[in-house]
Amino acid sequence: METEVIKLLGFWSSPFVFRVEWALKLKGVEFEYIEEDIFNKTNRLLELNPVHKKVPVFVHDQKVIAESFVIIEYIDETWTQNPLLPQDPYQRAMARFWARFAEEKLMDAAWTSIWSKGEQKERAEKETIEALEKIEEQLKGKKYFGVDDKIGYLDISIGWISYWLPIWGEVGSIEILDPKKFPGITAWKTRFLDHPVIRDSLPPRDKMLEYFHKRSQEWYSRFGLSGK
Ligand SMILES: N[C@@H](CCC(=O)N[C@@H](CS)C(=O)NCC(=O)O)C(=O)O
Structure with a gap:
């Protein structure tokens, strides 16, 4: 079985990044964290999030997702253990x-x-x-x-x-x-x-x-x- 690629691009003081990190940890999903400098953006960040050019950016295998609320909903739907959103x-x-x-x-x-x-x-x-x-x-x-x-x-x-x-x-x-x-x-x-x-x-x-x-x-x- 191929191992999944799960990466989070973040910035150390960002409340938006933390909500994604917390979602992953609450689900027990292992991920690689990559620190970005938002004052000196890397090409990696600009290529992965060309629309907003912001962190967090979430990478799951070939899929790249931006915007923290969108990311945490994706995480909740992909790893269904410990649901974050209510069922109702x-x-x-x-x-x-x-x-x-x-x-x-x-x-x-x-x-x-x-x-x-x-x-x-x-x-x-x-x-x-x-x-x-x-x-x-x-x-x-x-x-x-x-x-x-x-x-x-x-x-x-x-x-x-x-x-x-x-x-x-x-x-x-x-x-x-x-x-x-x-x-x-x-x-x-x-x-x-x-x-x-x-x-x-x-x-x-x-x-x-x-x-x-x-x-x-x-x-x-x-x-x-x-x-x-
Ligand atoms: N609506 C975005 C906000 C993300 C955001 O503002 N991130 C900041 C870090 S706290 C950033 O990357 N700023 C870089 C910039 O504004 O160019 C989300 O929820 O993901």
């Missing part, structure tokens, strides 16, 4: 809906609230809190966002809230995840970060702080007060 079509739809909501509303607002200043920061902070309130409601006392209190598609899709978001908050000198305001998310965050698959794969906090601090300053000089 309505619950599947809801998991996708909230994953996309967090990506479109929360991530953008949260990141803007960190690097911006003044009115722009205030507006973004408000939007961040409003989006988090909606996500808090989804937990409804559950351990995880997945069905049967198991870690699933939505947990890994919004997994960045557990680790990246507090680091971003520290960079921007704001407390985004107030435990009193978000008791459900706070408890989920502790549980999620303590899950063996997640715990053992996170990049060092100090390196993340330094990296995102630098990135936030770059964003401020590019987009600050320009009405982004």
Whole structure:
């Protein structure tokens, strides 16, 4: 039997790459990880992802797939053990809906609230809190966002809230995840970060702080007060 080629092209601090890594690890699928420099892209990356030129890129034998949500659905359908998406079509739809909501509303607002200043920061902070309130409601006392209190598609899709978001908050000198305001998310965050698959794969906090601090300053000089 020929061995399968399973590769993940990533970047060490990317929340998009981590969701793919977590999906593979939760399934117990072995893969080769290849670190790319997103500031100095290799021909390999440009050839494998000519459309977006971004990581993650997933390679399975001759097949190449980009975009993290598309990749994790492919992984879930290809390696069917430990399903990530719920079996019920309505619950599947809801998991996708909230994953996309967090990506479109929360991530953008949260990141803007960190690097911006003044009115722009205030507006973004408000939007961040409003989006988090909606996500808090989804937990409804559950351990995880997945069905049967198991870690699933939505947990890994919004997994960045557990680790990246507090680091971003520290960079921007704001407390985004107030435990009193978000008791459900706070408890989920502790549980999620303590899950063996997640715990053992996170990049060092100090390196993340330094990296995102630098990135936030770059964003401020590019987009600050320009009405982004
Ligand atoms: N929507 C994409 C986002 C991927 C993304 O933004 N990746 C960043 C790394 S965090 C990247 O490759 N950036 C390079 C660039 O923007 O040129 C996904 O979900 O996979």
